Amino acid sequence: MKLPKKERQSRLKQKIFENPFVTDDDLAKQFNVSVQTIRLDRMELSIPELRERIKSVAEKTFEDEVRSLPIDEIIGEIIDIELDESAISIFDVKDEHVFQRNGIARGHHLFAQANSLAVAVIDDELALTASSQLQFYKPVQLGERVVAKAKVSSKDQRRTTVEVQSYVGQTLVFKGDFNMYRSTTQLKGDE
Amino acid sequence: MKLPKKERQSRLKQKIFENPFVTDDDLAKQFNVSVQTIRLDRMELSIPELRERIKSVAEKTFEDEVRSLPIDEIIGEIIDIELDESAISIFDVKDEHVFQRNGIARGHHLFAQANSLAVAVIDDELALTASSQLQFYKPVQLGERVVAKAKVSSKDQRRTTVEVQSYVGQTLVFKGDFNMYRSTTQLKGDE
């Protein structure tokens, strides 16, 4: 019934990573061992206690000044924004964003960063992407930092056009033209 | 030296808003009153204790984080594939795919499903998206099942064009034309 130590510890690590809000007691019950064993495991794995874990998660958000902006659903970190004008975000390419076999960032992450930024820059209750044209100029590699710059290029009653250009260093790697619906009533289009 | 009650309470509120990580003890020293007074004030103002405050901040971040990450797995489930010909995948729209405020699926998930499918249908070691044109016809709602159908429409030495159409029931909700690079050598383009 009980797992070997190594197995338990690696699962423990995973569990806590997935849900840092879990107590030692919960874990002890899940793994069918004593609380003490869980604590020994945490020591060995250098995993801090529940409250410290929660605190560090909270500190991360809190330190981000951008948290006050209505940006709770953004891919990448917004570092500058002028509503209905322009915005800049950065996105660090990590393991989970790339193809395992060649370390190239998957396209939808670049799209997601650009599209989120296009949504964020629009100063309206609702912003949905109606259509877009994308160009992927150069593969982005693991570890690179993508800087996306959005500019509102035109605006009428219902629609706004946002141009997003993403760079790695000085190199243009991606460009997207987003045609966005605005306003409070949703008719067509997505996001 | 000591402030009147009302004044102290409004400053207390402000202090805690600015820095939710402050303890009652700290506050008591700052306002030069007893810890009990601070606690009575918090009760009257319905401000939760330190740990609860930290926890709620952490929960907010954590939910945002897990929301932006799971774009990684192969998006949608491939239910039929004929290499270099066509493919079909399904994608169920869940909580984590939609905007909280209106339950509409975020565009990059539809893009990700379509783009993954375009990559999958190509019978080559490497397939990267060079460019694409997207149309979002209708918002997709939480709980809906999106069926994406990919068709290879043209093919030459280096490039393949894949048309993907996504449906909810009989309704076309999304269309994407993907211009893909193939082969083992990577030159330009992403994914």
Add this chain to the structure above:
DNA sequence: CTACTATTAGTACCTAGTGCTAGTAGCGGG
């Protein structure tokens, strides 16, 4: 003087731990 508010003090209890000591169960080697 009494009533009332604001404040302070102190106690028991809570959670989710740390840090420590001690004991046991199972296994391999000599």
Add this chain to the structure above:
DNA sequence: CCCGCTACTAGCACTAGGTACTAATAGTAG
């Protein structure tokens, strides 16, 4: 068969940052 080792368990004292409650005191208004 005992020795030593690892893994696990158990218990106790203590901690922070509280809750919930009772009681006492100071000041002020009627």
